[in-house]
Amino acid sequence: MKIYLIRHGEADSKIEGAPLTKRGLEEAEIVANELLNYQVERVYFSDLLRAKQTAEAYLKLNPKIKNVCEERLREIYRFLIGGPEKIGTSKDRKINDKKRADEIFEEILKKEEDVAIFCHGNIIRYYLNKVLKSKENIWEYLTIDNCSISIISLENSILKIEGINLNKNLKKEEKKEGYLE
Numbered sequence: 001m002k003i004y005l006i007r008h009g010e011a012d013s014k015i016e017g018a019p020l021t022k023r024g025l026e027e028a029e030i031v032a033n034e035l036l037n038y039q040v041e042r043v044y045f046s047d048l049l050r051a052k053q054t055a056e057a058y059l060k061l062n063p064k065i066k067n068v069c070e071e072r073l074r075e076i077y078r079f080l081i082g083g084p085e086k087i088g089t090s091k092d093r094k095i096n097d098k099k100r101a102d103e104i105f106e107e108i109l110k111k112e113e114d115v116a117i118f119c120h121g122n123i124i125r126y127y128l129n130k131v132l133k134s135k136e137n138i139w140e141y142l143t144i145d146n147c148s149i150s151i152i153s154l155e156n157s158i159l160k161i162e163g164i165n166l167n168k169n170l171k172k173e174e175k176k177e178g179y180l181e
Contacts (some may be wrong), residue, residue, distance in 0.1 A: 044115060
């Protein structure tokens, strides 16, 4: 089983819903074409617009694939991966975000099929850190590029990371971290 974690394309946080920018839409098309090289049986995507738009680029190329829009794949609180606490954040957010992220991850693992998950940088960092079983602060040490592919495999009940920030068709200088500000 393989899990392909795809971060959404460049998004404009100044517009309500943070839709993909023109560049983000181009990145989404590039990663969609790259994903055709992988055996994907099902697609999951966050219900937030930027991830949904990124997934839609792939679904246009592969319209018959099973797909699930999943709110539990929304971005998670950066504090879970060692980022700074944000003033005014609900005390329950850390617990709730961890619970929903773990819940959907376990459900996906039980299906034992190759899946593509279109989501967000912090939740990708969180899943990679779960595989590493690390207590380290990965907020500062692991960048997840827009429209990159990170791969987790499950073989003989052992989770492994096979790659991080893969997408040979996006040139390094074209990749941009975060939102357009």
